[in-house]
Amino acid sequence: MKTILLATILLSTIIFASDGYKIYKKNCASCHVEVMNKKDVLKNITKMKAPPMVEVSARLKENIKTTDEEDDVNRYLFILFVKDYIINPNLDNSICHAGALEKFGTMPSLKDKISPKDAYTVAEWLYDRYENIEFK
Numbered sequence: 001m002k003t004i005l006l007a008t009i010l011l012s013t014i015i016f017a018s019d020g021y022k023i024y025k026k027n028c029a030s031c032h033v034e035v036m037n038k039k040d041v042l043k044n045i046t047k048m049k050a051p052p053m054v055e056v057s058a059r060l061k062e063n064i065k066t067t068d069e070e071d072d073v074n075r076y077l078f079i080l081f082v083k084d085y086i087i088n089p090n091l092d093n094s095i096c097h098a099g100a101l102e103k104f105g106t107m108p109s110l111k112d113k114i115s116p117k118d119a120y121t122v123a124e125w126l127y128d129r130y131e132n133i134e135f136k
């Protein structure tokens with residue numbers, strides 16, 4: 001019984017994760033590459049439309065932190081921020097560093113292209129996909 005439960009939980013996480021990935025592919029990948037190291041970013045910067053997702057994820061994790069270091073809370077705040085940013089990107093909210101903003105401009109809103117539910121799911125993906133992965 002326990003095994004079945006565990007398998008179900010595992011399976012649903014996998015399905016969930018792949019959902020997030022699909023949403024990323026459909027709505028974000030045209031601008032944000034999934035993984036690229038710092039050196040290649042600098043080399044390819046003129047061809048890029050946005051910072052790679054690995055960088056976005058790392059930067060937001062650095063900046064969205066509560067003092068009590070509760071991982072669940074930090075993850076939740078991260079997800080809320082990203083969900084909101086997708087629908088409502090603006091300079092005042094942006095955590096991106098100034099140089100990047102100048103280079104890329106502000107992200108266009110995806111309000112009419114993505115449902116709030118999908119925005120939430122892709123935000124979860126953005127956090128979990130890069131768990132323990134540094135941008136360097």
Ligand code: HEC
Pocket residue numbers: 023024027028029030031032049050051056082085086089090093094095096097100101104105106107108110114122123126
């Ligand atoms: C048309 C191009 C484009 C698409 C499509 C796009 N983005 Fe972006 N995104 C950008 C640019 C440019 C920036 C950097 C400037 C900024 O922060 O607004 C950015 C920045 C971000 C940031 C960083 C915000 C911050 O505070 O620095 C997040 C998070 C983000 N995008 C998430 C997403 C997600 C998730 C998707 C897909 C659902 C997506 N983006 C689709 C262009 C895009």
